[in-house]
Amino acid sequence: MLSQQDNELLCRVGPGTPGGAMMRRFWHPVCTSAQLPEPDCPPLRVRLLGEDYVAFRDSSGRVGLLEELCMHRGASLALGRVEEGGIRCLYHGWKFSATGAVMETPNHADPKYTARMKAPAFPVREEGGIVWAYVGPKELEPAFSRYAFMDVEPEHRVVLRINVSCNYLQLVEGGEDSSHVGVLHTNMARPGWKDNAFTRNPDVVNPAALASNDLEPALKIEDTAFGFHYVALRKTDTPRVQNARVVPFIVPYGRIIPAPAYQFTVLEVPADDTHTSTFLVIHGKEPVNEERIIELLGLNDPMYYNRKTCTFTASWTNSFGQDRAYMKESWTGLRGVEVEDAAIGLSQGPLYDRSREHLVPADQAVTRVRRVMLEAVRRAGEGGPLRALGLDLRGVSACDADLEEGSAWQDLLPSHRETPLA
Template sequence: MNHEENELLCRIGPGTAMGTVVRNYWVPAFPSTQLPMQNSDPIRVRLFGENYVAFRGDDGTIGFLDESCPHRGAPLVFGHQEGCAIRCLYHGWKIGTDGTILETPNAEASAIRKGLKANAYPVEESHGLVWVYLGPQDTVPPRPKYVWEQEKPEHTLVVDVDWDCNWVQALEGLLDSSHAGILHADILKKFPPKMQADGDAMKRGLLPRFELERTDFGLHYAAVRSGAGSTADADQVRITAYAAPFVTFVPTGGMAFIPVPVDDTHTKFYNVWWDPDERLDSGPGYEHRLDMWGVTEEILRITGMTPTMPPVGEIPPRNVWPQDRVAMRAGESFTGFDGITAEDAALAVGMGPIVDRSKEHLVASDIVISRTRRILLKEARTVGAGGEHSKWQTGKTPPEKITAASGDLLANKNWRDMVPDHVAI
């Protein structure tokens, strides 16, 4: 990959080709907890290199507007939430959740309101996430409802963390199964019983065989570990599904991860877990996931992954990666980091804000990474030239049927049978 291709792949600001691509899709904007139902203040949201303000009206409706007041560009995030509107501090303009200009104290109201409306964007709230659509407002596509939204809200868990790097670096880590048994060797010991077979297989098969297939939602692939099944005549297979451009479903199931571009050099990384048999809003399931993935409040504070957004101005550097070198020297830890998220983030952020991919030396196990880059680059070139985007979120595969899978793979079986609802193209 040369410099020009790398720039095309990574840059998502206004007017860029990839920025146009990602704006055509519903994207998580922030966790619902940032706007509680009672006594919530406006928040600043940065997505794709642009700033927005979000607030919750008295009726629970969420307003999502350009951060700049349509009068003279003052930051609305400093304003007051009043009823189902936000009032700008500068001259008192009051703007409703739908962008309607309700009051203009310093101007003739009827004159200024005529034909003027603030930019407001459609939002939907579900299972702890607030989603927004920032693309063309004349043709808003239906929001995909993913598998975890079929569960009771208390059986789902969303944890967001902040990474100081480009979103593609986070995405590529999710699509790289060959690192799992190496980088995450410490964490495999913490796998619960339902995941233990997967953990054992990853430890035994550090060099899986990859089989990849395009789908109407993006792609899915199988990482096959020969002879690592639970019986002598079975391989072990882990199937990952990538619902482009943002969502990756990772085996064994009940897990999805969503790296969202804040801007070119910052990423909001959402961890989403669900379990039909166990509450995840509290209790053992909740505690285990925070511990295993390393997203407890203490670890996030130490590493600088705690979500932060300055009310105005640029985002400062936040991430640091202290390692327990004593444990590493003693053979008690391979990485010295606490949890899967810290391990992945330290390597992705450590590559730099935007890694120079022209210096890479890819190997056969990087086939999924290579193919994903080609898919995204092709999409950026097509859309950048004025062509239609691929409509990944509205294909024939029902979004709630997109899933990961894992288990034994016998010699006479096809791994695609484990994900029968995925539509190949």
């Protein structure tokens, strides 16, 4: 269990909160590049860490992130005109560049006035099909952290965004919980379960396709420069050989999940205390078929997902689309990895009270997430160094492999010990 006080520390991310101060030390995804598809396209409202912004792509293709409300009289710039190298407020025509420079003030056409004014604007990077921004103190801006998926060709990468109406930590903990994979994702993880027989799922794209029927994995955990990584060791039919599934946790909300053909990088970005934007990047050595991924995740059904708004649409009003008749064949009565994960996170409520839970040894990675994050909140409050901050993360990965008895699981991903400071 987690005390209510510590739960509040980790879950509250708005301005003025200890958790929010820690979060504001990092670069964050704010939207996908596809959400701003071309120069002068419609602007996009962005909710991040309990505050509102507007993102836009100017006439040259550069992306800017400003506070949503115009510095003049507070009208939303998300209604504005994106044209001629900037974004123009509809109310009085004030126009701003991607860097916040005041370009025009039609109702006070004094060039000296515009020259000394500047709208609140934030550093932006566009990498790996994602627009990233830093919204913390200027004097503490860290180096930008690169992930492996940023270095592959665009056709070898698919980037998705799924907006879910619950606290980010519920989704983070679900992702770091290896024992749930063989249960919640039973149909994909353990085909043949209805006949009490294990048949390995041959789908090389599916991250829930387990190599073992063992539902009680033994966990071993090790702290790292980026947070921690752990191995879930499952029994196999081969003597003296275990299945080893290694997953990292990257402060403050990242993880990488292995599939035979691809790596699934997942970033659970807090929009506010009760809303999260899940950024999911699938990449590998071969081209990635977006429609195949969408189907695998269960997001091809509009009952679950609005592809235009990136919103997970299932809720208690329709029991998350659960089909009770389908449960004769499906463990959950749901369809798709992401649908199952999001439904469980939402079922815990907007912000889960962890003081009421009862943990078991299989929850060790979940408790380590909390410990590492509480450490990050404390260090941020003291002005100390934070794990993962400014690191080059291209060497951070995940794997699912056989491990002979007596072998070191850390040797499966030696780069985790070598991740350098930027």
